[in-house]
Amino acid sequence: MTTYTATVTVRLKRGVLDPEAETTKRALERLGFELSALRSADQFEIDLDADSASAAADRADEMAERLLANPTIHDYDVEVDEA
Amino acid sequence: MTVAVVQFGGSNCDRDAVRALGHVGVDAERVWHEDGLPADVDGVVLPGGFSYGDYLRAGAMAAHSPIMNEVRDAAEDGTPVLGVCNGAQIGCESKLTPGAFTTNASARFQCESVHLRVENADTPWTAAYDAGDVIEIPIAHGEGRFEIGEERYEELVADDRIVFRYCDAAGNITEKANPNGSRGNVAGILGECETVAVMMPHPERATLPDLGRSVDGQGVLSAFV
Structure with a gap:
């Protein structure tokens, strides 16, 4: 068993309105920054023991599928590194 | 008829629901999850x-409480299940009902009275109304924008699973009358069977005459009679 860190990034699907990101973008503009778009995402770092990186990725993938992301509105990706 | 009002950590409309159900003649009790x-x-x-403080997403934690397996089994056996507001978010997160309720387009919490048009009167939840009726029920939510993919949305429409849409006082479905940016002004939908429904507006807050406002929510709760 090796200890891995799986990083799960959950984002709204493209095209799904993100009112919090829009509000954040406007706040940055009020501070004088120039930007054309802003997207936000949630990131989860999960330490876990697994036989291989792909086994760790599979488990993190299932975590995203079942809880961390809502497939109706979210896309997600999983990256695994040895901790 | 005993209705279980499921209380999760952080539920706060459970007592109101019990009292409003009692007013329409339904025996109800709070049940700790x-x-x-x-x-x-x-x-x-x-x-x-x-x-659970809306951690992760509104309803996401409660949706995975073990009692939801029992609720799903009861729903499959034909027991009527109604999710209101956070209960609607829990319903979608637990896949009792399709789609998702997410952040209002305004990015603000909105607490106001809204008009709803009854889209499908052929459900237990709307048997007290006629299709096209306009009822007034309050909302109080920050995450009530109904989202679902285009294809699934069209299926819901085709299958008559949209129960209520936000409308103006005359019953027109307009962008202005949509308080949260919901797709198709959707305020309430059915699950796989018509005995399961979720809605963001609060029928239990429009039931008791003592509150001095609309009692239009009585019809929804009467489904349990």
Whole structure:
């Protein structure tokens, strides 16, 4: 068993309105920054023991599928590194 | 008819639901989620509130409470299940109902009275109304924008699973009358069967005459009679 860190990034699907990101973008503009778009995402770092990186990725993938992301509105990706 | 109003950590409309159900003649009791559903339950309400502080997403944590497996089994057996506000978010997160309720287009919490048009009067939840009726019920939510993919949305429309849409006082479905940016002004939908429904507006807050406002929510709760 090796200890891995799986990083799960959950984002709204493209095209799904993100009112919090829009509000954040406007706040940055009020501070004088120039930007054309802003997207936000949630990131989860999960330490876990697994036989291989792909086994760790599979488990993190299932975590995203079942809880961390809502497939109706979210896309997600999983990256695994040895901790 | 005993209806279980499921109380999660952070539910806060459970007492209101019990009282409003009592007013329309339905025996109801609060049930702590860890205690499971009573064996003789004849109906389930998932009440409003802020279960588990809306951590991760509104309703995401409560949706995975073990009692939801019992609620799903009861729903499959034909027991009526109603999710209101946070209960609606829990319903979608637990896949009792399709789609998702997410951040209002305004990015603000909105607490106001809204008009709803009855889209499908052929459900237990709307039997007290006629299709096209306009009723007035309050909303109180920050995450009530109904989202679902285009294809699934069209299926819901085709299958008559949209129960209520936000409308103006005359019953027109307009962008202005949509308080949260919901797709198709959707305010309430059915699950796989018509005995399961979720809605963001609060029928239990429009039931008791003592509150001095609309009692239009009585019809929804009468489904349990």
